Amino acid sequence: xxxxxxxxxxxxxxxxxxxxxxxxxxxxxxxxxxxxxxxxxxxxxxxxxxxxxxxxxxxxxxxxxxxxxxxxxxxxxxxxxxxxxxxxxxxxxxxxxxxxxxxxxxxxxxxxxxxxxxxxxxxxxxxxxxxxxxxxxxxxxxxxxxxxxxxxxxxxxxxxxxxxxxxxxxxxxxxxxxxxxxxxxxxxxxxxxxxxxxxxxxxxxxxxxxxxxxxxxxxxxxxxxxxxxxxxxxxxxxxxxxxxxxxxxxxxxxxxxxxxxxxxxxxxxxxxxxxxxxxxxxxxxxxxxxxxxxxxxxxxxxxxxxxxxxxxxxxxxxxxxxxxxxxxxxxxxxxxxxxxxxxxxxxxxxxxxxxxxxxxxxxxxxxxxxxxxxxxxxx
Amino acid sequence: xxxxxxxxxxxxxxxxxxxxxxxxxxxxxxxxxxxxxxxxxxxxxxxxxxxxxxxxxxxxxxxxxxxxxxxxxxxxxxxxxxxxxxxxxxxxxxxxxxxxxxxxxxxxxxxxxxxxxxxxxxxxxxxxxxxxxxxxxxxxxxxxxxxxxxxxxxxxxxxxxxxxxxxxxxxxxxxxxxxxxxxxxxxxxxxxxxxxxxxxxxxxxxxxxxxxxxxxxxxxxxxxxxxxxxxxxxxxxxxxxxxxxxxxxxxxxxxxxxxxxxxxxxxxxxxxxxxxxxxxxxxxxxxxxxxxxxxxxxxxxxxxxxxxxxxxxxxxxxxxxxxxxxxxxxxxxxxxxxxxxxxxxxxxxxxxxxxxxxxxxxxxxxxxxxxxxxxxxxxxxxxxxxxxxxxxxxxxxxxxxxxxxxx
Numbered sequence: 001x002x003x004x005x006x007x008x009x010x011x012x013x014x015x016x017x018x019x020x021x022x023x024x025x026x027x028x029x030x031x032x033x034x035x036x037x038x039x040x041x042x043x044x045x046x047x048x049x050x051x052x053x054x055x056x057x058x059x060x061x062x063x064x065x066x067x068x069x070x071x072x073x074x075x076x077x078x079x080x081x082x083x084x085x086x087x088x089x090x091x092x093x094x095x096x097x098x099x100x101x102x103x104x105x106x107x108x109x110x111x112x113x114x115x116x117x118x119x120x121x122x123x124x125x126x127x128x129x130x131x132x133x134x135x136x137x138x139x140x141x142x143x144x145x146x147x148x149x150x151x152x153x154x155x156x157x158x159x160x161x162x163x164x165x166x167x168x169x170x171x172x173x174x175x176x177x178x179x180x181x182x183x184x185x186x187x188x189x190x191x192x193x194x195x196x197x198x199x200x201x202x203x204x205x206x207x208x209x210x211x212x213x214x215x216x217x218x219x220x221x222x223x224x225x226x227x228x229x230x231x232x233x234x235x236x237x238x239x240x241x242x243x244x245x246x247x248x249x250x251x252x253x254x255x256x257x258x259x260x261x262x263x264x265x266x267x268x269x270x271x272x273x274x275x276x277x278x279x280x281x282x283x284x285x286x287x288x289x290x291x292x293x294x295x296x297x298x299x300x301x302x303x304x305x306x307x308x309x310x311x312x313x314x315x316x317x318x319x320x321x322x323x324x325x326x327x328x329x330x331x332x333x334x335x336x337x338x339x340x341x342x343x344x345x346x347x348x349x350x351x352x353x354x355x356x357x358x359x360x361x362x363x364x365x366x367x368x369x370x371x372x373x374x375x376x377x378x379x
Numbered sequence: 380x381x382x383x384x385x386x387x388x389x390x391x392x393x394x395x396x397x398x399x400x401x402x403x404x405x406x407x408x409x410x411x412x413x414x415x416x417x418x419x420x421x422x423x424x425x426x427x428x429x430x431x432x433x434x435x436x437x438x439x440x441x442x443x444x445x446x447x448x449x450x451x452x453x454x455x456x457x458x459x460x461x462x463x464x465x466x467x468x469x470x471x472x473x474x475x476x477x478x479x480x481x482x483x484x485x486x487x488x489x490x491x492x493x494x495x496x497x498x499x500x501x502x503x504x505x506x507x508x509x510x511x512x513x514x515x516x517x518x519x520x521x522x523x524x525x526x527x528x529x530x531x532x533x534x535x536x537x538x539x540x541x542x543x544x545x546x547x548x549x550x551x552x553x554x555x556x557x558x559x560x561x562x563x564x565x566x567x568x569x570x571x572x573x574x575x576x577x578x579x580x581x582x583x584x585x586x587x588x589x590x591x592x593x594x595x596x597x598x599x600x601x602x603x604x605x606x607x608x609x610x611x612x613x614x615x616x617x618x619x620x621x622x623x624x625x626x627x628x629x630x631x632x633x634x635x636x637x638x639x640x641x642x643x644x645x646x647x648x649x650x651x652x653x654x655x656x657x658x659x660x661x662x663x664x665x666x667x668x669x670x671x672x673x674x675x676x677x678x679x680x681x682x683x684x685x686x687x688x689x690x691x692x693x694x695x696x697x698x699x700x701x702x703x704x705x706x707x708x709x710x711x712x713x714x715x716x717x718x719x720x721x722x723x724x725x726x727x728x729x730x731x732x733x734x735x736x737x738x739x740x741x742x743x744x745x746x747x748x749x750x751x752x753x754x755x756x757x758x759x760x761x762x763x764x765x766x767x768x769x770x771x772x773x774x775x776x777x778x779x780x781x782x783x784x785x786x
Contacts, residue, residue: 011695012512019509019519022502026523026663029537032554036540045545048552178386186393193401194439203432207785209440214781216447218774220724222746223763224446226756227453231445241385245393250446253439282431283405311530313727318751330532334731337536344540344552351536355529362528366521373668374675 037348038151044344055146057091059100062140065117065125069133078127082119082143092144093119100142111139119143155349164340167324169350172332176354178241179316179328180309183248184302190249191256192298196286198257199264200272210261216254224251225318232319239326244319251315252305259304262375263297264290300372303365307358329354397438404434451767458760471757481762483738484745487654488769491725491741493622494655496718498662500711503669507677508699510670520674524667531664531727538660539732542646556643563640577634580627587627591620593700648737657739660728665721669714676710677703716773723769742766 035049042060043052060083067080082090092101095109095117103109105121115129119141127133160170197203198210228247229239237243267290275285291298313330320326327335333347333354340346362369408430413423461467475481506523510516526534543553551557562568594616647653680703688702704711726743733739735748742762749759 015509015512019506019513019516022506022509023519023522026526026666028554029541029663030525030529033537033540044552047550048554048557049540050554050557182386182389182393185390186397189394189397190438190442193397193435197432197435201432201435203429206432207782209436210785211778211782212448213443215774215778216443218720218770218777219447219451220720220743220763220766220770221447222724222726222743222766223454224450225763226457226750226760227450228446230453242389245389246442247446250442253442254447257439281405281409282435283401286435307528311533313530313532313730314747330530330727333532333536337539337731344543347536348540351533355533358528358530359525362525363521366524369527370524370671373671 033348033351036344037155037352038153039345040150040152040154041343041345043147043150044348045342052151053149055148057144057146059142059144062097062142064140065127065138067127076129076132078133080125082123082125082141088123088145088147090119090121090123090143090145094142095139097142101144115139117141155345156353159346159349159353163324164336164346164350167327167332169329169332169353171324172327172329173353175326176310176328176330179244179248179320180306182245183252183309184306186245187249187252187256187305188298188302191253191260191301192291192294193286194253195257195260195264196282196290198261200285200290201282213254213257213261217258219254221251221315225314229318239319239321241320241326244315247315247319248305248309248312252308255304256301259301259372259375260294260297263294267293296368296371297375299365299368300375303361303369304372306361310358400438401435405431408434454760454763454767457756458764459757461757462755467757471761475758475761475765480735480740480745484735484740484742484762485765487738487740488723488742490654491658491661491722492719492769493619495658495661495665495722496715497619497623498658499665499669499718500673500714502662502666503671503714504673504704504711506666506670507674511674511677520667520670523670526664527667529664531660531725532731534660534664535728535731538656538663539647542656544643544645547643551643553646555646559644560641562638568638568640572638573634577631580631580634584624584627584631587620587623590700591617591624594620647733647739650738653733653737654739657728657732660732661722661725665718669718672710672714673707676707680706716776720770720773723766742769 032049035052036044039049039052046059047054063082065078065080065082067078069076069078071077090105092104094100094102095111096102103119105119108116108118110116113129113131113136115127115133115136117128117139118126123143123145125141127139129136158164159168160173161168163171198206198213224247232238232243232246237246271289271293272285275289280288311330313334316328316331320328320331322331329350333350336347336350408427413427413430414420417423458471459466459468461470506520510519510523513519529537540552541554542556543551544556545551545553551560562572594613598610598613646656649656684702684706685698688698693702724743725741726747729735729739729741729744730747735741735744742765746759746762746766749755749762753759
């Protein structure tokens with residue numbers, strides 16, 4: 001727009017560059033976690049994710065030798081492989097944690113009692129001794145090796161099917177789905193009828209009700225926790241799916257009514273008046289005219305409510321139990337952060353499973369989300 | 380019954396129940412209670428039309444009343460009761476006030492309340508302004524908007540990897556520490572970590588001073604020609620700017636001191652700064668929201684005002700700050716207040732990343748601690764009421780605007 005005055009702006013490159021920088025800043029954190037979730041635990045802890053495409057020189061955890069003893073040329077020999085990592089190349093190794101890089105590849109070290117140990121670059125070792133080593137405590141080997149980049153999907157199968165925080169992520173995924181689908185669908189219908197009444201029916205107290213809905217829009221749900229838990233216990237629901245569905249329905253209603261009312265109030269008056277003149281009842285007008293026309297607003301709200309119920313932690317912590325068949329993804333993730341905080345291969349894969357569905361919904365339905373945001377906040 | 384099957388069942392029952400309720404209650408009203416025939420047909424139709432709105436509204440009103448309105452009063456009442464259910468007046472409040480952790484939460488919350496909406500709005504404005512001018516802007520927008528879909532817990536995992544710390548001597552896997560260890564105290568560090576940030580902070584101070592002057596000028600030059608609310612808003616803006624300038628100057632002073640080069644930092648345990656590291660997570664999430672709304676508002680700015688400014692010889696910065704921003708001020712306020720409400724309720728991020736340790740506690744997590752870990756419902760409810768109290772001005776403001784709009 002600044003070019004209108006005939007001045008070709010020299011700032012264009014600056015704009016491109018700063019936008020690129022901004023986008024990079026916003027994408028990089030998620031991208032880092034995504035890359036990490038496909039690396040092995042050893043790799044994650046030995047180098048940053050931004051070096052995942054490079055060959056890495058790193059010190060591996062200590063390996064205790066093991067193998068069967070055979071007699072060869074009058075000496076006792078144990079041979080074997082240190083690790084089965086194909087392509088890894090050992091540069092230095094040692095037998096004590098104080099000097100983990102004492103020897104080079106193919107060098108031979110003399111241990112106690114005349115035992116010798118040779119480690120090749122490819123990772124095979126040979127332990128030789130004049131006497132039998134059956135009673136000897138096997139030595140540990142510290143290895144510094146260059147490992148080629150390696151990606152794996154094991155993390156995902158691990159977290160999906162084995163219970164790490166008392167529950168598998170796969171189960172938590174199902175639970176979350178169980179919470180969010182009904183909690184998305186039920187409020188829509190209730191809100192749609194109320195929104196129609198508030199937008200198109202004349203009755204005393206209508207303006208007051210709209211004001212109340214706007215007020216309830218910002219009431220923090222923190223206030224609702226204890227009274228509602230008491231109420232649920234009194235009604236015999238306790239901590240259950242029924243309880244959380246009802247809670248999410250209640251908490252989602254103000255936004256639903258507000259969004260839908262604003263949208264419906266903007267529909268052309270003629271259509272509705274004509275239908276009235278033709279003898280349609282309010283119920284018919286609502287079902288046959290308003291509902292189909294309001295599809296964009298319904299979709300907007302559905303996306304909001306779905307993202308909100310899927311991503312929610314607080315309501316699930318309070319209104320659902322922590323059992324295997326009730327804990328949701330976010331709760332499981334918080335537990336994992338507490339108990340397996342350093343195991344990034346587990347955390348990153350779990351986190352990605354929990355954000356995958358919202359991201360898919362987001363990219364597929366972004367148009368409606370934006371529309372809903374604009375209708376919901378711009379006055 | 381498996382919960383998933385139960386869920387399907389509930390969807391069918393819920394949807395069917397709703398449809399059935401609306402259909403049959405309408406049928407009952409029209410055919411049985413006030414049939415539109417017979418001697419009183421006209422009167423009956425009028426009566427039915429008086430009742431019908433309430434039929435439509437009933438389920439929503441019950442749900443709203445039970446799940447949002449009633450709890451506000453119930454919580455207020457609970458906050459006045461002791462552990463045994465006896466009435467104790469304001470004892471819970473005074474007990475809460477005497478706790479250091481509460482004041483820590485208040486202090487942090489105030490910091491969050493100022494920093495997060497400010498940064499999100501600023502970044503959002505920047506992203507909106509930049510991406511509207513380039514061809515791949517919509518892709519850029521979608522990528523900056525993306526964190527909105529990620530849960531606070533997921534975002535916490537993402538950022539915890541960035542803040543990760545390994546002991547000295549090991550390879551750092553957290554981006555922040557890896558960057559930090561690149562600095563060794565030499566001339567490069569001096570330039571990048573001292574001179575450049577100092578210049579940046581100085582320019583920020585200058586920018587704040589400029590905006591402050593823009594806010595102050597009408598008060599000085601054209602006195603008493605504005606409404607009292609506009610004046611109050613200006614005063615609030617100036618107060619905010621003073622806060623920022625004070626904070627920035629403190630940081631500038633901090634830059635002069637020695638920095639612990641070469642040792643990996645545990646970012647989340649650094650007192651004072653760790654709160655900022657948590658805030659960054661929320662800013663990262665909320666910027667997309669601000670950008671989307673502000674971008675729409677910017678596109679709504681009438682082009683002739685911009686053209687007129689160009690003809691008058693305004694530079695791009697003047698166009699942005701003096702032509703565009705004043706015209707989208709009301710949208711900025713809406714974005715700001717919406718993010719403020721999100722900030723007041725922020726809980727997941729603090730719970731997942733530090734759980735309020737190392738002086739990062741905030742009100743919502745403090746409340747959760749009291750309610751569900753110490754099982755002290757009185758004090759917990761009292762702190763929930765504090766959150767409600769902080770929300771109230773925004774609530775009143777929203778209702779006021781909505782009513783104005785209805786007329």
